[in-house]
Amino acid sequence: MQFLNKTPGPQMSLIYPDSNICLIQTNQYSSISPPASPVAQDEPFSTYFEEKVPIPESPNQVFSFRKLWAFTGPGFLMSIAYLDPGNIESDLQSGAKAGFKLLWVLLLATIIGLLLQRLAARLGVVTGMHLAEVCNRQYPTVPRIILWLMVELAIIGSDMQEVIGCAIALNLLSVGRIPLWAGVLITITDTFVFLFLDKYGLRKLEAFFGFLITVMAISFGYEYVLVKPDQGELLKGMFVPYCAGCGPVQLEQAVGIVGAVIMPHNIYLHSALVKSREVDRKNKKEVKEANKYFFIESSIALFVSFLINVFVVAVFAQAFYNKSNMEVNAECNATGSPHTDLFPLNNGTLEVDIYKGGVVLGCFFGPAALYIWAIGILAAGQSSTMTGTYSGQFVMEGFLNLRWSRFARVLLTRSIAITPTLLVAIFQDVQHLTGMNDFLNPILQKLPFALIPILTFTSLTSIMNDFANGLMWKISGGIVILVVCAINMYFVVVYVTSLNSVLLYVLSSLLSIAYLCFVGYLAWHCLIALGVSCLDFCSRVRNRPAVLIEEQSEYDS
Secondary structure (H helix, E strand, C coil): CEECCCCCCCCEEEECCCCCCEEEECCCCCCCCCCCCCCCCCCCCCCHHHCCECCCCCCCCCCCHHHHHHHCCHHHHHHHHHHCHHHHHHHHHHHHHHCCCCHHHHHHHHHHHHHHHHHHHHHHHHHCCCHHHHHHHHCCHHHHHHHHHHHHHHHHHHHHHHHHHHHHHHHHHCCCCCCHHHHHHHCCHHHHHHHHHHCCCHHHHHHHHHHHHHHHHHHHHHHHHHHCCCHHHHHHHHHCCCCCCCCHHHHHHHHHHHHHHCCHHHHHHHHHHHHHECCCCCCHHHHHHHHHHHHHHHHHHHHHHHHHHHHHHHHHHHHHCCCEHHHHHHHHHHCCCCCHHHCCCCCCECCCCHHHHHHHHHHHHCHHHHHHHHHHHHHHHHHHHHHHHHHHHHHHHHHHCEECCHHHHHHHHHHHHHHHHHHHHHHCCHHHHHHHHHHHHHHCCCCHHHHHHHHHHHCCHHHHHHHCCCHHHHHHHHHHHHHHHHHHHHHHHHHHHCCCCHHHHHHHHHHHHHHHHHHHHHHHHHHHHCCCHHHCCCCCCCCCCCEEEECCCCCCC
């Protein structure tokens, strides 16, 4: 374990207009500089941005494809979180339960995700530090540790969903010959694949992730072409923000779409990935240019991920919306499927998950549809597991100011993720394994712990200098985060009220109250950063009545 040197930000001169007093202090929201290089280690410690990608010169060019290509990579790695097995399951359930009617929610959630990823990328480019590092330097010790625990919990929960997805995909591809417990164990190998690929260089690693995204696009695109969805209904569902005849089931599904698309650890991940490009942070023009190209690249990457998600929603909306269990059972029985027992002989509406989704595709459209679906799920699980490893690496080293070797970090979190999943896979069936996703969804509802800090720090001129959020971004960002957090809270409340045990209900209620209190604490700091100075009653931010003069400028004149 290697502890890093914690470098404080430059000192500030606070000159109060009504007095001759000049105070020198580094307050809680001080300007920051990148951490000092770690002391020498016996074993080199490598991270994603150990190798920097050079940016080609293009004087007097407003736009350069060569530069865009040089900046391409971090956005596509970030976009994989929008394509993990949890997202795919949310997509297919949306199509089966609401048809095309919730596509506009998916579009809106993706646009909101893009705006939040923009803030994450800007923080990393401007400060040279990722979000976890900034949180470490700006929040007091106790809140910082709580924040780290919440984010780690979300990463582990997400990792468990990805492990489940890989195990189910392997089970489908092998026609049940690979049991679920073996599929869970096989996913351990992706760790070694990850470590192996990392040795070949950054751009090759990014190309591999690009290949996995291509596999997903081809797999789910094939299903889309095979099913031939109604294009008129698809466009109507995407651009008309209305859900005719929808009830509580569709409302909960809409909330689930937002929670699945916008992942908290992805904000931390993207703010770190952008550090892999050679950008002179002292040159304001280069920083501005980097922000522009990263935003373009993120827009393209999220557009691709949106199309893949649309493929999945449209397939299940067209083929299985309002289908009954009886109809599906009859079709599977007619085609000789060994999985007819998954669909009871009643007129209840079909309920699907990533396992049943593959089965019903095979029943209605042939074995090829099932196997190609499983290949897409496997690519989604493998790619998101690898990016999740990076997220955990950055979060741990940033919040705790320490670094473990990547092997130790992966071993710890993968063990935590695999152990409960493996036990369920050994002693229960696939239904219980896929049912773990319902249990994990509340664990993943940690959005405030990424959204509030990112808006807080990108709004402070002491951190972002000339690149701090303007008034419109502060207002729009505040509204977006308020809406997303409200949706997040709704999801938690729905889960807590659905518990049948009084003991679990009381325990969950107490945890929810603590959760809300901590969110309130973060929101208080955020509002102060946004300019609501009347809330600064504890004088945690002392620069409100002062004229702030930086002794060290981030940008050379």
